[in-house]
Amino acid sequence: MDYKIPEKVMEEIRKKVEEEFPDDPALQQIHIARKIIAREAELAGMSYLKYIKSYKGQVELEKV
Numbered sequence: 001m002d003y004k005i006p007e008k009v010m011e012e013i014r015k016k017v018e019e020e021f022p023d024d025p026a027l028q029q030i031h032i033a034r035k036i037i038a039r040e041a042e043l044a045g046m047s048y049l050k051y052i053k054s055y056k057g058q059v060e061l062e063k064v
Contacts, residue, residue, distance in 0.1 A: 003043040003044055005036060005039050005040065010036070013032055013035045013036065013039070014017070014028075014032055015030050016035075017031045017035065032058040037051065
């Protein structure tokens with residue numbers, strides 16, 4: 001599953017988030033990531049939650 005978001009859209013997302021949270025770079029990064037994932041889910045024709053769950057089997061956890 002590889003849904004490429006155009007760079008122009010990525011830049012729009014960054015600008016909007018920076019305007020919403022001008023003094024908090026950490027919060028900006030979190031919101032940027034969430035908006036990118038939401039856009040990828042939309043491109044995949046899935047809900048946000050279903051898209052996240054679709055990666056469940058692809059992530060291998062390291063046992064400690």
